[in-house]
Amino acid sequence: MIDFSLSEQQKAFQKTARDFAAKEIAPVALDYDRNPRFPGEIIRKAHSAGLMNLTCPKEYGGQGLGLVDSSVINEELNAACVAISGMIGINSLACGPILCGGSPEQKKRFLLPLNQSGKTASFGLTEREAGSDAGGLKTRAKLEGDHYVLTGQKCFITNASYAELYTIFATIDPSKGTKGICGFVVPRESPGLSVGKVEDKMGQRSLNVAEVILENVVVPRENLLGNEGEGFKWAMEALDEGRVNIATVGLGLARAAFEAALSYAKTRVQFGRPIGTHQGLNFMLADMAAAVESARLLTWYAGSLADQHKRFTREAAQAKFYATDVAMRVTTDAVQIHGGYGYTKDFVVEKLMRDAKLTQIYEGTNQINRMVAGGALMR
16 A cells, blocks of 8 residues: 655654744745845755755765655745745755766765855856757867866856856867766856856746856866766756756645635635635636645655656656646636736735746756656657
8 A cells, every 4th residue: 555644754854844934934935026135044044954955965964865855845945935945955956966976075075065054056057059958058168287178158047146166067079969068066266257147037036047157267177077078967867856856846836826825715705605615716726736736746756766766857857847837827826816916916826926937947948848758758
């Protein structure tokens, strides 16, 4: 018999995250949306509470948790505010390539001080002409003696303005396609590295997204992850875990929107009774609840495969596109249930709907994730 119950430890994780979200994130979520800024103090508190670096092994300063445990925790943080939660959890993706492709010495050198300090990093793959086609990136890496010289420009890089270090992907030879891509760890203080345009986004307003400009940045040879030409592999492996994390973002958003809609539908009275008792809206609520719960199961299933060290690329892609499509649909329905009030900034569902759209785009658009899942099925 399959038991979907959480363990006592998972319930404790969930309560810790829920209490933290209720105290530190939810009360300021709308203010951070209206006045976007770096949630530094909240990040410091999250680090002290053990809510950062969840899946990084303990020997490198992380919490050493699995993806299911991480999803249980992050659902609570995301339900309060996905932008702030995204800044708390960015190290999972940013440091993923180091965990996938780095040597034990590199992991200790880069991850231990980062995680112990509570500081954050960034994942630098996307470029203006290389988004979905990540293998077509143009940032160049040239070996010169005992170091590489990196030249190029990255865009849509989460946490770029505040990162302590960057995992940057560059090619030694564009004609080699993905076989020419290398992964590097680049410290923030590296001469020639600067932050360019900070994006002014529709939603997830306090999630910092900006350009990273590389002008003849010297990177020691020992900062290369694995061997030359292996960078694309490390990026894709990191994105598998990242897609489960984004599925959890969609899940948290959808749950928050459903709970807000349900509460409103119980208290808003029209035609002499609560609007949730009218069949049209009652059916909407039932569909929303089913969508949230099925998104959770698909997300946990992908995470459980990862925790068992099984291949989970297809399942991660499926969870990502399904849960984020659910987020967009459920937040839209939540606005509809709120009627005219839902279209105002006084109600959180307006923010949730704007926040949801990005989830269908980042970590691979949902069209790309369907290609990943469909390709895996055909293979």
